[in-house]
Amino acid sequence: MTKKEKKARAAFAVAALKERYPDALCALEYGGDPWRLLVMGRLSAQCTDARVNVVCKDLFAAYPDVYAMAGAEYADVEKLVFSCGVYKVKAANIIDFSRMIVENFGGKVPDNMDDLLTLPGVGRKIANLILGDIYKKPAIVADTHCIRISNRWGLCDSTDPKKVEFALKELVPDEEQSDFCHRIVLFGRDICPARAPKCEECPFKEFKCKVK
Numbered sequence: 001m002t003k004k005e006k007k008a009r010a011a012f013a014v015a016a017l018k019e020r021y022p023d024a025l026c027a028l029e030y031g032g033d034p035w036r037l038l039v040m041g042r043l044s045a046q047c048t049d050a051r052v053n054v055v056c057k058d059l060f061a062a063y064p065d066v067y068a069m070a071g072a073e074y075a076d077v078e079k080l081v082f083s084c085g086v087y088k089v090k091a092a093n094i095i096d097f098s099r100m101i102v103e104n105f106g107g108k109v110p111d112n113m114d115d116l117l118t119l120p121g122v123g124r125k126i127a128n129l130i131l132g133d134i135y136k137k138p139a140i141v142a143d144t145h146c147i148r149i150s151n152r153w154g155l156c157d158s159t160d161p162k163k164v165e166f167a168l169k170e171l172v173p174d175e176e177q178s179d180f181c182h183r184i185v186l187f188g189r190d191i192c193p194a195r196a197p198k199c200e201e202c203p204f205k206e207f208k209c210k211v212k
């Protein structure tokens with residue numbers, strides 16, 4: 001497929017997903033607070049968003065902001081995030097990055113990729129989530145749904161998240177990128193999961209997807 005054809009396909013996908021999921025809400029219930037989104041983004045690795053939403057009710061009741069978390073004990077936070085899996089590493093990352101945000105960034109979650117990537121446990125996926133959702137910057141969140149579906153559509157040919165991110169950055173208009181990624185997650189859950197995609201009822205069946 002040529003770049004022009006890929007761009008046309010991406011434009012069709014942006015419009016069709018917007019019509020199907022007009023709200024494009026983030027599944028993590030962070031209440032507009034950048035630090036809470038950072039914490040929830042970290043906890044959501046290898047865990048469902050629904051589980052993270054439940055766990056964070058108690059976590060944020062105990063530690064409501066970055067300053068409270070910066071003073072937390074590892075063992076106390078480990079108990080609260082236990083059910084998210086990989087709990088020791090996640091608890092340590094959350095406390096450590098909260099301390100760094102207080103010490104190095106005046107208590108404010110950074111608004112650029114380079115600074116976000118200095119935070120322990122924060123990779124490009126979480127950084128892009130923050131840049132897109134909080135700071136309204138162009139941002140592709142290359143999660144498992146985004147990677148699977150953009151490959152099926154022929155927009156990219158890689159399972160490397162960074163390659164998928166950069167491929168989609170070229171194809172999806174800047175102002176659409178963040179919402180597009182939220183919508184593709186909803187679409188992946190509803191219609192195009194990893195196993196048994198519902199191609200017969202799919203608005204993209206003309207794409208003749210590559211389903212492995």
Ligand code: SF4
Nearest residue numbers: 192197199202205209
């Ligand atoms: S046609 Fe099938 S594989 Fe392609 S996006 Fe739709 S459900 Fe997924």
